[in-house]
Every structure is written in structure tokens, then in C-alpha cells.
Amino acid sequence: MPILVMKFGGTSVATLDRIHRASKRVAREVANGYDVIVVVSAMSGKTNELVGWVDETSKFYDAREYDAVVSSGENVTAGLMALRLQEMDIPARSWQGWQVPLKTNSAHSSARIEEIPTDNIMAKFGQGMKVAVIAGFQGISPENRITTLGRGGSDTTAVAFAAAFGAERCDIYTDVDGVYTTDPRITSKARKLDKIAFEEMLELASLGAKVLQTRSVELAMRFKVRLRVLSSFEDNNESAGTLVCDEEDIVESKAVAGVAYSRDEAKVTLISVADRPGIAAAIFGPLAEAGVNVDMIVQNISEEGRTDMTFSLPVDQLARAEKAMNAAKEKGAINFHELVADTDVAKVSVVGIGMRSHAGVAAQMFRALSAEGINIKVITTSEIKISVLIDRKYMELAVQALHDTFELEKA
Amino acid sequence: MPILVMKFGGTSVATLDRIHRASKRVAREVANGYDVIVVVSAMSGKTNELVGWVDETSKFYDAREYDAVVSSGENVTAGLMALRLQEMDIPARSWQGWQVPLKTNSAHSSARIEEIPTDNIMAKFGQGMKVAVIAGFQGISPENRITTLGRGGSDTTAVAFAAAFGAERCDIYTDVDGVYTTDPRITSKARKLDKIAFEEMLELASLGAKVLQTRSVELAMRFKVRLRVLSSFEDNNESAGTLVCDEEDIVESKAVAGVAYSRDEAKVTLISVADRPGIAAAIFGPLAEAGVNVDMIVQNISEEGRTDMTFSLPVDQLARAEKAMNAAKEKGAINFHELVADTDVAKVSVVGIGMRSHAGVAAQMFRALSAEGINIKVITTSEIKISVLIDRKYMELAVQALHDTFELEKA
Numbered sequence: 001m002p003i004l005v006m007k008f009g010g011t012s013v014a015t016l017d018r019i020h021r022a023s024k025r026v027a028r029e030v031a032n033g034y035d036v037i038v039v040v041s042a043m044s045g046k047t048n049e050l051v052g053w054v055d056e057t058s059k060f061y062d063a064r065e066y067d068a069v070v071s072s073g074e075n076v077t078a079g080l081m082a083l084r085l086q087e088m089d090i091p092a093r094s095w096q097g098w099q100v101p102l103k104t105n106s107a108h109s110s111a112r113i114e115e116i117p118t119d120n121i122m123a124k125f126g127q128g129m130k131v132a133v134i135a136g137f138q139g140i141s142p143e144n145r146i147t148t149l150g151r152g153g154s155d156t157t158a159v160a161f162a163a164a165f166g167a168e169r170c171d172i173y174t175d176v177d178g179v180y181t182t183d184p185r186i187t188s189k190a191r192k193l194d195k196i197a198f199e200e201m202l203e204l205a206s207l208g209a210k211v212l213q214t215r216s217v218e219l220a221m222r223f224k225v226r227l228r229v230l231s232s233f234e235d236n237n238e239s240a241g242t243l244v245c246d247e248e249d250i251v252e253s254k255a256v257a258g259v260a261y262s263r264d265e266a267k268v269t270l271i272s273v274a275d276r277p278g279i280a281a282a283i284f285g286p287l288a289e290a291g292v293n294v295d296m297i298v299q300n301i302s303e304e305g306r307t308d309m310t311f312s313l314p315v316d317q318l319a320r321a322e323k324a325m326n327a328a329k330e331k332g333a334i335n336f337h338e339l340v341a342d343t344d345v346a347k348v349s350v351v352g353i354g355m356r357s358h359a360g361v362a363a364q365m366f367r368a369l370s371a372e373g374i375n376i377k378v379i380t381t382s383e384i385k386i387s388v389l390i391d392r393k394y395m396e397l398a399v400q401a402l403h404d405t406f407e408l409e410k411a
Numbered sequence: 412m413p414i415l416v417m418k419f420g421g422t423s424v425a426t427l428d429r430i431h432r433a434s435k436r437v438a439r440e441v442a443n444g445y446d447v448i449v450v451v452s453a454m455s456g457k458t459n460e461l462v463g464w465v466d467e468t469s470k471f472y473d474a475r476e477y478d479a480v481v482s483s484g485e486n487v488t489a490g491l492m493a494l495r496l497q498e499m500d501i502p503a504r505s506w507q508g509w510q511v512p513l514k515t516n517s518a519h520s521s522a523r524i525e526e527i528p529t530d531n532i533m534a535k536f537g538q539g540m541k542v543a544v545i546a547g548f549q550g551i552s553p554e555n556r557i558t559t560l561g562r563g564g565s566d567t568t569a570v571a572f573a574a575a576f577g578a579e580r581c582d583i584y585t586d587v588d589g590v591y592t593t594d595p596r597i598t599s600k601a602r603k604l605d606k607i608a609f610e611e612m613l614e615l616a617s618l619g620a621k622v623l624q625t626r627s628v629e630l631a632m633r634f635k636v637r638l639r640v641l642s643s644f645e646d647n648n649e650s651a652g653t654l655v656c657d658e659e660d661i662v663e664s665k666a667v668a669g670v671a672y673s674r675d676e677a678k679v680t681l682i683s684v685a686d687r688p689g690i691a692a693a694i695f696g697p698l699a700e701a702g703v704n705v706d707m708i709v710q711n712i713s714e715e716g717r718t719d720m721t722f723s724l725p726v727d728q729l730a731r732a733e734k735a736m737n738a739a740k741e742k743g744a745i746n747f748h749e750l751v752a753d754t755d756v757a758k759v760s761v762v763g764i765g766m767r768s769h770a771g772v773a774a775q776m777f778r779a780l781s782a783e784g785i786n787i788k789v790i791t792t793s794e795i796k797i798s799v800l801i802d803r804k805y806m807e808l809a810v811q812a813l814h815d816t817f818e819l820e821k822a
């Protein structure tokens with residue numbers, strides 16, 4: 001029997017009634033001839049409640065106990081889903097992480113999956129079981145402690161199972177009906193994509209699109225897992241949702257597939273840094289040690305042996321970055337006149353594998369922004385993306401202008 | 412280090428604040444020089460909520476999935492308690508049933524403990540851990556599925572750990588401050604007992620006193636675990652609560668230690684049964700097969716080859732018993748004129764190891780009831796207990812009369 005993985009997020013299993021509806025979707029795929037692996041999240045709100053209890057109990061918490069507590073919500077949903085399927089006369093059983101066992105490393109609260117043995121579950125499929133319901137988000141460490149995979153980790157559980165079992169596809173049921181060219185709240189012209197390449201999805205996920213956990217996309221790309229994002233609140237036909245797939249499966253691609261944005265940015269400029277070989281290392285070494293994820297970097301042209309160094313970072317790491325820079329200055333490791341922080345910035349990005357073959361995407365982007373009078377503060381590019389840092393107040397305008405200029409509303 | 416087991420029931424860990432208070436009690440015993448094994452229930456209400464969800468999801472549920480779902484509440488409390496203890500600078504960690512692993516048989520929802528390996532936890536104590544927090548109520552079957560031990564099962568978990576680790580004592584913290592001569596809601600003269608023998612506690616627990624799970628008392632008796640029941644809502648000194656112990660530890664015992672009662676009884680009389688050798692087997696065989704727990708039995712003197720047979724049973728098994736008896740009659744296995752059921756009955760019992768050496772307890776009991784005009788319908792006795800079935804409306808009166816006649820208010 002071909003194997004299908006179906007993942008249901010928290011809103012899709014938020015109540016007994018929704019678990020019932022999700023079970024009907026599973027039953028349909030069983031009727032279609034699949035052996036199904038279902039991966040479930042906790043009922044929505046449950047994990048937050050558990051995290052709240054941990055926060056209230058302990059300030060500097062032991063991540064191993066944190067994981068033991070917050071993983072319990074998924075166990076409940078997995079058992080209930082198995083029971084509901086049995087009630088529909090479908091042979092089903094639940095597996096908790098330790099029963100699979102889904103083996104991870106020891107990085108509690110953001111563990112990486114290392115191994116998923118398949119023999120136990122395959123044997124049950126061989127004996128007539130039709131559905132294995134897996135508690136998502138959780139695994140066990142080499143020390144036999146419960147680990148969790150980080151927020152959105154059930155996506156990664158689902159993709160990892162699809163890879164391990166050679167599933168035909170991994171369907172991610174969620175509260176949106178697919179991946180859009182941009183956030184529909186920013187422009188009503190946003191259009192659902194039928195297909196998107198792994199690389200594009202990966203960029204969009206890391207640039208702020210919240211539809212899939214970044215790591216799940218990485219894993220899908222690495223193991224060529226066909227990933228479909230679709231709504232658990234609508235009737236879906238064969239071509240519903242968005243298929244995240246290999247770029248070869250996308251016949252013709254436009255230069256730009258989507259526009260992403262992030263408000264959670266800050267910009268730091270070190271003014272008049274004494275310029276010398278190794279100065280970049282002297283600045284970014286201490287930042288890395290302080291756990292600051294520097295994103296975009298720009299260095300002004302050096303004049304008279306001094307330069308301005310600008311970089312962007314997540315806004316919640318700003319205090320840490322300032323502390324690290326001032327400490328480095330006091331130690332004499334670097335020398336600058338002033339540190340200027342700007343939190344009124346936003347990052348807007350265009351993403352598309354078509355950029356590789358379409359020239360002039362950057363020029364077109366900059367023209368569109370310029371036409372709206374939007375000043376670009378920092379630019380960074382990769383092979384398939386261009387990001388700019390701009391004043392936050394222009395963010396919506398920039399997204400709309402870029403969506404228009406690349407004609408993303410057209411299929 | 413001597414080992415102490417402390418068990419906290421649902422009301423004792425119902426909120427984060429109560430978990431905090433329970434942790435302080437644990438800290439005090441650590442300061443007293445103990446290595447502590449804490450066994451926790453789910454926060455009160457949680458297990459009922461989970462059971463409700465299972466009931467709503469599935470009518471004829473798979474007990475393995477039921478156990479997987481309802482065991483999750485204890486995991487949360489165990490992790491939170493470990494975190495709280497760490498916050499108080501006490502080295503602690505949690506264990507879920509599968510991590511110990513607490514091995515049981517496969518009788519899901521009422522599993523029996525078969526083995527508790529001690530090496531893993533003892534090794535941690537050897538490395539400086541002071542508290543092992545165990546999720547109560549749960550274990551794993553030989554098939555690696557989660558099992559639960561039945562309602563009140565955390566008591567049994569606690570006693571089993573105390574036995575396995577040779578603990579000095581097993582303290583059961585609950586919402587009452589000990590075991591009473593009878594239910595204080597029935598008579599204000601009810602007195603807390605300082606000590607009670609295992610056998611007495613076992614009779615009281617099976618006769619309806621809800622303070623301890625029957626099986627936990629059996630286990631304590633078998634392995635000579637000193638068991639203390641005490642309140643988690645009061646300050647306790649060394650002699651707080653009630654010690655359940657070997658009868659040799661009770662210096663002088665009165666004839667009667669306590670009066671128990673149960674309202675959940677029914678009485679069935681088969682009128683004019685054809686009396687012949689083997690008739691009892693012909694009646695009680697089919698009842699046992701139907702899963703009816705017959706309690707008390709009385710057979711009237713046979714006249715002209717016919718007799719009346721009366722027995723008591725839990726009221727919720729009455730329909731099953733009637734069905735079994737009528738089926739046996741139709742098959743010709745037994746012959747009776749009429750089946751008369753009476754649900755307006757109650758059972759009142761006096762319990763005491765002193766009965767073995769004090770003569771005339773039964774006579775004194777019957778006199779006291781007679782003096783109140785209470786008619787006895789059925790009597791049953793064991794070495795250390797006398798139970799009578801009476802009209803339900805006289806139950807409170809009977810308990811009060813017996814408490815008075817045996818002077819249980821006096822120490």
C-alpha cells in the first residue's frame with residue numbers, strides 16, 4: 001500500500017468536533033487506498049497553557065523538564081484521534097514519541113531528529129492496521145528524556161515520517177488554504193500558489209511567512225518529500241492547497257514567486273569605526289558569542305581610515321547586541337564613535353527561483369520602491385532572493401508596490 | 412540515606428500554588444536527611460476532563476488508547492514539581508512510567524504492577540539527586556503500551572515504590588487529615604485514629620472508606636510498608652495523620668476500630684427456589700460469568716424442598732444480575748417463583764482486629780441496632796468484621812448507634 005502522511009495543526013484538532021472532522025479526512029484517504037500516518041499537534045491553546053505553567057513555576061527552567069511538561073498535549077490528541085478512527089471501524093493506534101521511538105539529539109526544546117525506526121509501525125500496517133497516529137513535536141534523547149522540536153515542530157515530525165517511510169506525499173492541514181504570493185492582509189491581490197519550489201518556500205519561511213516551520217522545509221528539500229499545505233476547514237479536491245515540490249516539477253516559473261516581510265527587525269550602525277584588516281571579525285565575533293543573529297550587513301566606503309558599519313538583527317536581540325558592542329569597545333577590541341540603533345525598520349523581500357534565469361529583478365525592485373519614494377537602508381541578496389531594509393511605515397506600501405510590479409496577481 | 416516516599420493527590424497539586432506548597436513539604440524532608448521519592452497525581456479535575464473526552468469520542472473504547480490519554484495529566488504535574496524543586500535549589504528530576512520503567516501486566520485501566528527496577532533512580536541518588544518525582548497511576552505493559560492502575564492508582568504507585576526501594580515510610584498526603592473511626596459527616600463524634608492495622612484498613616477501604624485505594628493497602632500489608640495518611644493542608648508534626656501499620660505495632664486494640672457504610676448496595680431475593688444439592692453453584696455460577704460481584708448471601712431454612720435465596724450486590728450491577736437469573740431460569744438451570752429486587756438498602760459494617768480476642772461483638776452490635784428498631788436483612792462476617800444489610804433510611808442512625816455502643820469517640 002502506498003503511504004500518505006497527514007499532519008493536523010492545533011486549530012485543526014482544537015475540539016472533539018474538529019478531531020472528528022479531521023478523522024473523516026483520514027478515513028477518505030484510507031478509502032483511497034492509502035496506509036496513513038497521521039501526525040497531530042496539541043489542541044490549540046494547550047501548549048501555551050503548559051508553557052505558561054512552566055514559566056510561572058521556574059525562572060531558569062531545566063529544558064528537560066520543560067519538554068516533559070509541554071509535550072503532553074500531543075499525547076492527548078493522538079489517543080483521541082485513534083479512538084475516533086476506531087469508532088469509524090478503521091484499525092488505528094497511537095504512538096507517543098518514546099514508543100516509535102523517534103530519536104533526537106539532546107538539544108532540548110529545539111532538538112533535531114536523528115532516527116525514525118520504521119519496522120514496528122510497518123509490521124502493524126502489515127497486520128491490517130490502516131492508520132498510525134503519531135504525537136507530533138516530541139522525541140527522546142540518547143539519555144531517554146523527552147525532547148521537543150521547537151515551535152511548529154509537528155510539521156517537522158510529519159516531514160521526517162514521510163521521508164523515513166517513503167510516503168507518496170505529506171499533507172499539512174492548517175487554518176489557511178495554502179501558500180500565498182504575499183500576506184492577504186497586506187494586499188487583496190495576494191494569490192494562492194498552486195506550486196512553490198522547496199528553495200522558495202525555505203526563503204519565505206525564514207523571511208517571516210509562518211505557514212511552515214523552516215526546518216520542516218529543509219528536511220523536505222533534502223529528502224525530496226512532496227509537501228502539500230491545505231486547509232482543514234474547506235473541502236479539498238486533488239489540486240487543493242499549495243504543493244511544495246522540487247523545482248523541476250514547476251514547469252515555468254516567473255522571476256518572483258512571492259513577497260515576504262518582517263516587522264521584527266532592528267538596525268544598528270557603528271559610526272566611524274577605525275578601519276583595519278580584521279575589523280569585521282572583531283565586530284561580528286563578539287555578536288555571535290552573545291547569541292545575536294546578524295542578518296544583513298553593509299559597510300560604507302572607508303574614508304581616512306574610518307568607516308561606518310551597519311547591520312540588521314531581530315529586534316528582541318538589540319539590547320544584547322548593544323551590550324556586546326560596548327563591552328568590546330571598553331576592552332579596546334574595536335573602536336567607534338557612536339552606536340546608533342533604529343527599531344523603526346522593516347524587511348521586505350522578493351523570492352523566486354526564476355531570478356536565476358531572469359536578469360534585472362533587483363533593478364526592477366529598486367525602481368518600484370523608488371517610484372513610491374521609499375528609501376532603501378540596507379540590501380542583501382542571495383541567488384533566489386533580494387531583501388531590503390526600509391522605514392517601517394512604508395512596509396505595506398512596499399509589499400503592494402512589489403506585488404504589482406512583478407504582476408504576482410496573475411497566474 | 413534513608414528513603415522516604417511522599418504521595419500527593421489531585422487536590423494537593425490542584426494549582427501551581429499548591430504544587431509550591433507540596434514542594435516545601437518535600438524540601439523539609441530533604442532537610443531531615445531523606446532521599447525522597449515523590450509520587451504525584453494529576454491536578455484535580457484533569458483526569459475527569461480527559462475521561463470525559465474519551466467517553467465523548469468513543470462508546471466502546473480501546474482501553475489502550477484510554478490509558479494513553481488519561482495518563483497524561485500526571486506527566487504535567489511531575490514535570491512542574493521537579494521544576495519547582497529545582498527552583499528551590501533541590502536537585503530533582505521527573506520520571507514518567509515508561510522511563511522508570513514501571514512494568515505492569517496488560518490489564519489496561521486496572522493494571523497490576525509487576526516490577527519496578529531501582530538501579531536507574533538509585534544511581535541518580537548516588538550522584539547527588541535528592542528527589543525523584545514519579546508520575547503516578549501509570550506504567551507500561553509487556554507490549555510497550557501505557558497502562559493505568561485504576562482510580563486511586565497513584566496510592567498504589569507510591570506503596571509499590573516504597574516496597575521496591577525499602578523506604579522507611581510512605582506518606583500519603585490528601586485532603587483529609589487521617590483515617591477516622593467513621594465518616595465525620597455522619598457523626599461529629601467521629602475521631603481520627605493515630606494508628607490502624609493493615610487488615611482493618613483493608614476492610615475499611617473495601618467497605619467504602621475512600622481514603623486509600625484498596626490495592627495500595629494490600630500491597631502495603633504484603634510488603635510491610637509503613638503507610639501514613641495525612642493532610643496536605645495542615646501543618647503536620649511527627650505524629651500527624653494516621654499510621655497504617657502491622658498489628659504488632661498497635662499496643663492495645665479495642666474490639667472495634669471503625670464503622671464503615673455503603674449506600675451503593677442492592678438486595679435480590681429468589682423466592683421459592685427448588686432446593687437441591689448444587690443449587691448455590693447453579694445460581695452463583697451464572698452471576699459470576701455475568702461479572703456480578705455478589706457480596707453477602709443468605710439462604711432461608713428449606714421447607715418442603717423449596718427455599719428463598721437472598722444476596723446483595725453493587726446496585727449498578729442489578730440489571731445484569733436480573734438478566735443472568737432470568738436466562739438461567741429459561742434454560743431450566745434453576746427454578747424460582749419470583750425475583751424480588753430491593754435497592755433501598757445500605758450496608759453498615761464494624762471492623763476491628765480486636766474482635767479476634769473480644770467475644771460478643773456481634774451480639775452487642777445486633778442489640779444496639781435492635782434498640783433503635785432497625786431490622787437486619789442480611790448478615791455477613793469475617794474474622795475482623797461484621798456487616799449487616801439494612802433499610803437505607805436507617806443508615807445514618809445505625810452508624811451513630813454503633814459508634815456510640817463501641818465507644819469509638821474515646822481514644
